[in-house]
Amino acid sequence: MSATINCREFAEYFGTPIRSQMNPAYVFEVEGAPYAIEEFYLEDLCSLIPYRVRGGMYNVAVSLIQSFDELEAKDQSSRTAREGGLSLPDRGSVLVFLPGLGEIHYMQEALSKLVRKRLQVYPLHSSVTLEEQNGVFLVPVPGYRKIILSTNIAESSVTVPDVKYVIDFCLARHMVCDKETHYQSLRLTWASKTNCNQRRGRAGRVSMGYCYRLVTKEFWRNEIPDYVVPEMVRAPLANIMLKVKLLDMGDPRSLLSTALSPPQLNDIERTILQLKEMGALSVGNDGQGQKRFDGELTFLGRILAHLPVDLHLGKMIVLGHVFGCLEECLIIAASLSLKSFFAMPSLQQLAGYRSKLSFAHGVQSDLIAFVNAFKAWHTSRSKGELRHPKSELEWGKENCIQIKRIREVAELYEDLKERTSQFNMHVIENPVPMDYASLHKQRFILQVVIAGAYYPNYFSQGEMDEELASKDLSGHDPKTTVNLPPYSFLYYKQLQSLFRQCGQVKSIAFDGARGHVEFYRTTTRGSGVLPEVSLALLLAHQRHPLDIFVHPSDEVETFVVEVGHFWGFQADDASMEKQRHLTAEINSHELCPVPVSLYPNLLCLAPFSEGDEQGLYYRAKILHVCGSSVEVFFLDFGNTSLVSCSCLRKLPADIMAHPFQAQEFQISGMRPSAQSMILGDQWSSRARNRFITLVNGHPLIVSLFSILHGIMRVELLINTDTVTSSVADIMMQEGHAIKAEESFESKVPQTQASFLSVFTAASRMFKEEEKQLIDSLLQSFAKTSQSSLKSKARTLAKWLTHIS
Numbered sequence: 001m002s003a004t005i006n007c008r009e010f011a012e013y014f015g016t017p018i019r020s021q022m023n024p025a026y027v028f029e030v031e032g033a034p035y036a037i038e039e040f041y042l043e044d045l046c047s048l049i050p051y052r053v054r055g056g057m058y059n060v061a062v063s064l065i066q067s068f069d070e071l072e073a074k075d076q077s078s079r080t081a082r083e084g085g086l087s088l089p090d091r092g093s094v095l096v097f098l099p100g101l102g103e104i105h106y107m108q109e110a111l112s113k114l115v116r117k118r119l120q121v122y123p124l125h126s127s128v129t130l131e132e133q134n135g136v137f138l139v140p141v142p143g144y145r146k147i148i149l150s151t152n153i154a155e156s157s158v159t160v161p162d163v164k165y166v167i168d169f170c171l172a173r174h175m176v177c178d179k180e181t182h183y184q185s186l187r188l189t190w191a192s193k194t195n196c197n198q199r200r201g202r203a204g205r206v207s208m209g210y211c212y213r214l215v216t217k218e219f220w221r222n223e224i225p226d227y228v229v230p231e232m233v234r235a236p237l238a239n240i241m242l243k244v245k246l247l248d249m250g251d252p253r254s255l256l257s258t259a260l261s262p263p264q265l266n267d268i269e270r271t272i273l274q275l276k277e278m279g280a281l282s283v284g285n286d287g288q289g290q291k292r293f294d295g296e297l298t299f300l301g302r303i304l305a306h307l308p309v310d311l312h313l314g315k316m317i318v319l320g321h322v323f324g325c326l327e328e329c330l331i332i333a334a335s336l337s338l339k340s341f342f343a344m345p346s347l348q349q350l351a352g353y354r355s356k357l358s359f360a361h362g363v364q365s366d367l368i369a370f371v372n373a374f375k376a377w378h379t380s381r382s383k384g385e386l387r388h389p390k391s392e393l394e395w396g397k398e399n400c401i402q403i404k405r406i407r408e409v410a411e412l413y414e415d416l417k418e419r420t421s422q423f424n425m426h427v428i429e430n431p432v433p434m435d436y437a438s439l440h441k442q443r444f445i446l447q448v449v450i451a452g453a454y455y456p457n458y459f460s461q462g463e464m465d466e467e468l469a470s471k472d473l474s475g476h477d478p479k480t481t482v483n484l485p486p487y488s489f490l491y492y493k494q495l496q497s498l499f500r501q502c503g504q505v506k507s508i509a510f511d512g513a514r515g516h517v518e519f520y521r522t523t524t525r526g527s528g529v530l531p532e533v534s535l536a537l538l539l540a541h542q543r544h545p546l547d548i549f550v551h552p553s554d555e556v557e558t559f560v561v562e563v564g565h566f567w568g569f570q571a572d573d574a575s576m577e578k579q580r581h582l583t584a585e586i587n588s589h590e591l592c593p594v595p596v597s598l599y600p601n602l603l604c605l606a607p608f609s610e611g612d613e614q615g616l617y618y619r620a621k622i623l624h625v626c627g628s629s630v631e632v633f634f635l636d637f638g639n640t641s642l643v644s645c646s647c648l649r650k651l652p653a654d655i656m657a658h659p660f661q662a663q664e665f666q667i668s669g670m671r672p673s674a675q676s677m678i679l680g681d682q683w684s685s686r687a688r689n690r691f692i693t694l695v696n697g698h699p700l701i702v703s704l705f706s707i708l709h710g711i712m713r714v715e716l717l718i719n720t721d722t723v724t725s726s727v728a729d730i731m732m733q734e735g736h737a738i739k740a741e742e743s744f745e746s747k748v749p750q751t752q753a754s755f756l757s758v759f760t761a762a763s764r765m766f767k768e769e770e771k772q773l774i775d776s777l778l779q780s781f782a783k784t785s786q787s788s789l790k791s792k793a794r795t796l797a798k799w800l801t802h803i804s
Helices: 007-013 042-048 057-083 101-112 130-137 193-200 217-222 238-247 252-256 265-278 299-306 311-323 326-337 349-360 366-382 389-398 403-421 436-453 466-472 489-501 531-542 573-588 685-695 727-733 752-803
Strands: 016-018 021-023 037-040 093-097 119-124 145-150 163-168 171-177 184-190 209-213 481-484 505-511 514-519 556-562 565-570 603-608 616-626 629-634 640-644 663-667 670-672 700-708 711-719 724-726 737-739
Touching: 057 093, 057 101, 057 145, 057 163, 101 119, 101 145, 119 130, 130 145, 163 193, 193 209, 238 252, 238 265, 238 299, 238 311, 252 265, 265 311, 299 311, 311 326, 311 403, 311 436, 326 366, 326 403, 326 436, 349 366, 349 531, 366 389, 366 403, 366 436, 389 403, 481 531, 489 505, 489 514, 514 531, 565 573, 573 616, 603 629, 603 640, 670 727, 685 711, 685 727, 711 727, 724 727, 727 737
Parallel strands: 037 209, 093 145, 093 163, 119 145, 163 209, 663 711
Antiparallel strands: 016 021, 171 184, 481 514, 505 514, 556 565, 565 663, 603 616, 616 629, 629 640, 670 737, 700 711, 711 724
16 A cells, blocks of 8 residues: 655644744655656657547547557567567556546446457446455456556555556546535546556556556646645545544634644534534534534534544434434444445446345335345344355355445444443344334334434425326336337337346337336235336436347348339348249249239239340239230339230239338438429439439448338438448539428337338238138138037947947
């Protein structure tokens, strides 16, 4: 463990008066770094990274980590040329300093995409389990690079000896007290130069080190503070003030003014008022009115001064004694004063949260969960079930509880119990078991005590707008249902699998741009909010991307109908094989002429041939009848052709049952301009020819905008070696088209009706197949039943004849 201090400040504070002036104490510097450490700033990285870095600073760090392989390869080649021999380059460990857990998760997600780089990534944070923290000290697998993503916990508390590279974002989160609410919070600030130099010293322990600061040199010199603001200046003074009052050395201002970094008078006055409001100091007067900067310790104040916990927790202990729940309050105070013993593995946070919910017993409260989990562990130990350390570790693993930390909580609990006993506040040993009603009453009293301890810091929940909630959830139960991002019906099965980790999914419904996931409520569970809903909301709060497999882009062959209107069919191997199988099945039938008079929209079989080859028959629909010829539309390919009426054949029912393969497309966001418009919305031949010239012979990319009434509204892109251009933009730039606003139905992203329309035909086909199968089974059953009855009648007749 190491630390960096302001030597000058300490030397001046411990100075000695010599000849009417204060001489600072002597300072001895001892260099401890065995290897040199090179420093690099943001402008120096351009020469280290051989390619251009795009995006935010996280991408800069990821790119920098990728460049280390090249740097080490160059260093190894020069060493080999100088010393001879051949060896694999040593992949040094990397320590990345980030300000918080959210940034660690973001960086971990970015590094997870570098699968081929062979990286072992370890998060290092106070909330991470001890088992995961111990992973940073392990030697990496040969050929792999160890990446440690840490907050300032690795700045002084933890030393990893094999770190070669340090990447510093120069950011930190410091505990700051709000002057209005007296609440502490972690705020994102720039780390001081002393902290950054301390981080720099993490490298260079076993070899030459490198430190990369992701700020410019000018920003480092002018904006980064030299030293961190002292904690006494930015942290609450309440506990310090009570300790000062116990010393009974007069006005607190006089004593605190002698501190190394004395607090401001306004903060002292504000703290005195807070203690008086809490009841720790009496509201006395000095003959001229109320004392602004002082007060007398009350009995509550003396208790709080002797307890090593936060003032609100100390007050909760006293109130717990008054209302008969001292044991529970001691457990809560001990649990909140130390790191949480609930394990939240970085890759299995949902399992940890589920365990906490189970211990909360239906109450959305961490404090109740702490009490129940601690009592469950303590009871199991008392019964001897956890006598062996291995059994205790297995119990902790099953319940997502860190045994080492819950033991620390138990030690603090015993210490608090001993301290409170000095004030004649005792925990009832071996309490009488309570029934359900008594437990419910005791829990309610505990909640009242917690509220009283934190007065006046309350969160006031407004009235629930049931009408708005019902509207947002489309009439679903808010206690069992959560909203979904605008995913489409296509991903129904994947969404069902994703939310299965939260609980049993009852249904997933799509309503416009929203989806709703509803969970099952069993008869044994109450009417409150389901734990599954809380787990699903945790997923949303963590903002983890849902790992959904997006359907790959398909190759489609197209046939133009009009400007911005075309048909296409999938041209991938599987789809083409399906087309060939269907064509072979059609032409293997003995085809009959169409038995009815020809009319538009009649489904039939029509021949299509290219060149002099004999045409095969395909499924088609008649568009126009022109004397002895008809114009047909081929339903599986999307093209049209003029054929003789005598060539048409009847479409068999089994062939018609297959879904049609052609899909209809329209370009979104454009309509004919004034010069290209003829007869309403029809396009001129000039615009049509230009559109055909643009799309024919070029590979096109179709980006789906929406599906409206079975028609895909898309953006059509021309992809070349140098640039990707939008067909609509080109048509508008040349004056053939103008921008058009999409309809409301089309704007709603991937609505339920849009996607259900795609599957309606397939669903109808399956229903018809089921109906045909049922009819055939019924007919077969009827024939079998009749023959069986006739056989029984003949047998009965023979038997009667024999009797007579």
